[in-house]
Amino acid sequence: MIMENSNDNQEPPAAEVTSTITVDDVDVDFLPIIFDIVRGLERESTDASQKPPGGSQDISQKLIELHKKLELARDQIKRLPGVEYSQEQQIEKLEGLRKQLRLKRELLLKYRTMCSFDIPKI
Amino acid sequence: MARSSSSISTGEQLLSIIDDITLISKEIIDNIIAMKHQKLCGPEQIQLTDLLITKDNQLKETLKVAADQAKVNKKMDLLRAEVEKLDQDIQHLQRQLKEAEQILATAIYQAKQKLQSINRSNKRPVPSEDLIKFAHRISASNAVCAPLTWQPGDPRRPYPTDLEMRLGFLGRLSHATGDMPLNGHMLQQTSQLGDMHRSGHHQEPPASQQNQFAWHPSGEIHMAVGQGSVPMDTRNHTKDNEDVEVMSSDSSSSSSSDSQ
DSSP: OHHHHHHHHTHHHHHHTGGGOOGGGOOOOOHHHHHHHHHHHHHHHHTSTTOOTTHHHHHHHHHHHHHHHHHHHHHHHHTOTTOSSOHHHHHHHHHHHHHHHHHHHHHHHHHHHSOOOOOOOO | OOOOTTTSOHHHHHHHHHHHHHHHHHHHHHHHHHHHHHOOOOHHHHHHHHHHHHHHHHHHHHHHHHHHHHHHHHHHHHHHHHHHHHHHHHHHHHHHHHHHHHHHHHHHHHHHHHHHHHHHHHHSOOOHHHHHHHHHHHHHTTSSSOOTTOOTTOSOOSSOOHHHHHHSHHHHHHHHHOOOOSOHHHHHHHHHHHHHHHHTOOOOOOHHHHTTSOOOTTOEEEEEETTEEEEEEOTTHHHHHHHHHHHTGGGHHHHHHHHO
16 A cells, blocks of 8 residues: 555656657566466465465565556556547547648638739729 | 447557456456365366456557557647647738738728718819918918018017907907906906907007007008019908917917017
């Protein structure tokens, strides 16, 4: 809990670097830890009679580590840029922006090339 | 878990996959602990492991999509910045157009007024002869400029004389209210001259004033204009007196002291 609280306290500065986080920074290697936990548990069950004294403690440590890793991954995913839309929605938005840009450029061009003023010929 | 990828954002997809992985891993661990006690090894465990691997692959695939989306997002940011810049340009242009419109509207309003006055003057033209006649009438009393042949001692003045001032609107005003006289002497004169003016007759000023305010009794002043002297009739002076003196009232402050 103390660790989580300290993480919470570090949230605001982490939010400032939102733009710098990339997909490569997201740690999603959960399988090795799960494998370690499963192996530890199995070893514990098979060698119940001669289990090492710190075995269960090691497993609980791994469990905490897995939990933290999952939480960290959730937090990092929330800070990933551009994932607030699905791919299709994002493409639609991109097209929308391109269209907007084109229309605005056309409007400006229209204003610029607009014949200045018709001088009435008297 | 049925999901339509088109409506759910990639972030939500990723989070839900992580939730799934959390649940599956928890289930696997629970199963192992249960197996430890009950010595069971069901096919369920294999299914769960397969599911976990599938979810892990799914997570990695979705992360690839997210990486693509991050690139697209960069493009979108650039586009947004460009749109913002164009917006500012458009607003700037709009402001300028608004200003131009205002200036033009003012110009058109003024031009319309000018056209109206031109139309009005076209409808009721004033003959130039009348204008010249009126100008002569104004200048006949030397209220506008001194006669060309003016010499020191000449009674004709390039400004309204004291007498004329007293006959004028301001003089009558001070007489009517009866207060704030410039001095006692003037008050006395004002009352005399005011009466004289109201009677409508040219009377000879009192002898004491004749030296100061020499006035041609005939009312005829000879003006040297250009080729020769033009006789100007100022006998209707009393009638036009008010107009002339109102126009020349600017010099009223100096007239009284100069004539003394």
